[in-house]
Amino acid sequence: MRNALVDQLRQLAREDDRIFLLTADLGWSVVESFAGEFPDRFLNVGVAEQNMAGIATGLAMVGYRPFIYSIANFAALRCFEQIRNGPVLHRLPVCVVGIGGGYAYGAAGPSHHALEDLGALRALPGMRVVAPADPAQTRTVVSAVLRQEDPVYLRVGKGGNAAVPGLDGRFAWNEPAIIREGTDILFLATGAMALESLAAAELLAARGLSASVGVMAHLPAESTPELVDVLRRHGTVLTAEEGTLTGGLSSLVGQAIAREGLACRLLCAGVTGRLAGPVGSRNHMLQRQGLDAASLASMAAARLNQAPAARAA
Amino acid sequence: MAPDPVMLDRVNGLARKIRRSVLERSRAANVGHIGSSLSVVEILATLWGGLMREAGTHRPDRDRFVLCKGHAALALYAAMHHSGIMTAETLATYCADGTHLGVHPEACLEGIDVATGSLGQGLSVACGLAHGLRLRRSPARVFALLSDAECNEGQVWEAAQFAAHHGLSHLTAIIDLNGSQALGPTREVLNLSPMAARWEAFGWEAVEVDGHDTAGLAQVLAPRGVGKPRVVVARTVLGKGVRYMEGQVAWHYLSMTAAQFDEAISGLEAA
Structure with missing residues (x-):
């Protein structure tokens, strides 16, 4: 990048x-x-x-x-x-x-x-x-x-970031770019978490669950009509961000859901715990934090299997 | 070269007006920071009284001024008013509700390019202005007025290294060496002596001057040849011109009572 x-x-x-x-x-x-x-x-x-x-x-x-x-x-x-x-x-x-x-x-x-x-x-x-x-x-x-x-x-990332299939370089301020359409859950990712989210959606498909994936590169200060529109179409959203949960994507989406009174359940995947601890490659760190594709898929499946989301009309 | 006597007369008259306005506006608003506003009166009068070219205009080649020690903004407002850049009505709003004339300057004000207030950051912006103006082949000079205690901040020395490395000779830093900071004398809080030698060690041309001597200031602030950035270490007195404030750390923050104000004005008139 x-x-x-x-x-x-x-x-x-x-x-x-x-x-x-x-x-x-x-x-x-x-x-x-x-x-x-x-x-x-x-x-x-x-x-x-x-x-x-x-x-x-x-x-x-x-x-x-x-x-x-x-x-x-x-x-x-x-x-x-x-x-x-x-x-x-x-x-x-x-x-x-x-x-x-x-x-x-x-x-x-x-x-x-x-x-x-x-x-x-x-x-x-x-x-x-x-x-x-x-x-x-x-x-x-x-x-x-x-x-x-x-x-x-x-x-941006460092080097060697792979292309996100379906994104094709699309970007617009205030709005998510949808790169995969599904019905059970929306993965909403920012930054390099888009690739992990897309892979998680594929893993869910193998389990018979249908996931949308959106890339929210721009994190505006307030919720936007474009974001609300995408959230309105899904019963469950899982935000994926490579950072703490305070003030980032999950905060934005949570605020949007609450303000608009949306019937959309929110799962937040991000970094938790203290800064100090064992380190390793990016993939290792993502796994430790439950941010790799398998962890994201498990998090989504656990919630969907526990209480299936009301499908959007 | 000796400064033009006509200009000096104007500058000295300007300084008297600035000093009086600082006291009047401070009293009217019941706001402090008087001492550090009074220590820079002659420096501002020299710059705004004719030395800076096209000051307060929108012309791209105007000289730029950065009040790094933003807490002396009252003196700057007074200098701008008495130079014809700010109206009396605007000056009278100092620290009133809804004003843009706060204790520290805002950039939305005509004649102020850089908003300041957080110490240590202004010289970097001045470096960016100076570098950009030179790339644009502008003849503009850039002046940055710092407090002595501001040099406690590490960022000042980042900027000092940059200016020297890039030979920003059209950049002039002025240190208001009043020897006093918020909680005590600078030599007791964090000793900065010898100030000039520190800047010289960072690659600047340093010159010391009496910061209340407008003739001396005009000489050392005059344009000169290319080479190094220049720092003018101006020896000043906190609260200069008001006998009971001079050198007293408390007047960094205090505001005046009615009786103290009357005494201060009487002192100015007797001088």
């Missing part, structure tokens, strides 16, 4: 001389192509994320469209207040790019596990939080970011 992001930026920068890429000394083998082609619109500010957020604020004030790039926790959490008082307070189109969302850096340890970024930045008024599911959707999101004027938090 990070390669798709930088490549898309590079292509757009040929036509748009406002695009500016800053990194806090990360992105080896990723950012060089942009830096080589646009040396005046690239800065490695050194290991100084707070300063990078401030510099981006100043650059945006004189008309640039800065993208600030670092590992998700360093880009989003370390300079949370700088993002708040800079791009958010001044309403400037700075895009904060968080690399390695969720457990992408699984074995690197808890300091590198980005679990609170989506919820934390979604709390900022006027901030657009978006976690694309695969490289093609990442490209579409980058283009969409440049067609609007709000600050954005763009959480």
Whole structure:
């Protein structure tokens, strides 16, 4: 995803001389192509994320469209207040790019596990939080970011993210992209959890259960008509997010259900427990947290078998 | 080169008006932060009294000013008012319900580019402005006014490294060295001495000046050749111009009683 992001930026920068890429000394083998082609619109500010957020604020004030790039926790959490008082307070189109969302850096340890970024930045008024599911959707999101004027938090994976079948790079603000139609349950996923959710739907199919899968890359501050419309058509929804349950996708969906009085039961799959603990590959961490496809399918089946959902008319 | 005497007269007159307005508005609003507003009066008068080009306009090549020590915004509002950028009616709303003139400046105000209030963040924004303006081939200069205790913040030194590395010579930082912070003298809370040497070690050209001497300030703030970013370490007095406030840490926060206000104004008039 990070390669798709930088490549898309590079292509757009040929036509748009406002695009500016800053990194806090990360992105080896990723950012060089942009830096080589646009040396005046690239800065490695050194290991100084707070300063990078401030510099981006100043650059945006004189008309640039800065993208600030670092590992998700360093880009989003370390300079949370700088993002708040800079791009958010001044309403400037700075895009904060968080690399390695969720457990992408699984074995690197808890300091590198980005679990609170989506919820934390979604709390900022006027901030657009978006976690694309695969490289093609990442490209579409980058283009969409440049067609609007709000600050954005763009959480992407690391490398080697596979394409999500059926998504075909589709993205629109405020609405889920449906990649599989079913009747018993809706899996609603953000970021790289889309692939796990799709695999879980296939596992359910083998058990005779029919699942829809939606990709909610954009996590808006409030529920949207497009989201409510999809929820209305399902008796049960299982939200899947690679992060804590506070403030992220499950919070959004729970709020939508409660506000609209929807007859939709909510299952929340996300990260629980303390930060400290054994680490390992991303797949290992997903399994530990019950976020792998098999766990998601079991969670869904247990609820559906326990009390079958009322099917939508 | 000695500063133009006509300009100096104007600047000194501006400083007197700013100081009086700070006291009047602070009294009317019953709001503190007087001491740190009074310590920067001559610095603001020098900048807004003619040194900054096209200040307060929307022109892309205007000089930029970042009040990193946002808690001195009252002095900035007064400087902008007496420079003809802000009306008396607007200034009179300072800290009233529904105003945009809070204790710390908002960017929606005409003439204010950067909202501040959280210490340590302004110099980074100034670096971004300076870098972007230079890429745009603008002749604009960027001024950032920091408090001395603000230099406790690590981000200031991130920005200092960046400015030196990229040779942002059109960026000037001014340190209001009043030696006082919220809970005590800076030398007792977290000693920053020697301030100028610290900036020099980070690759800046440092110059020390009496922060209440407008002629000296005009000289060190004047445009110069390319090279390093410059820091002006301005030795100032907290509460300058009001005898009972000068150097007293309490006047970081206190507001004046009616009697204290009268005494302060009498002191200004006698000076």
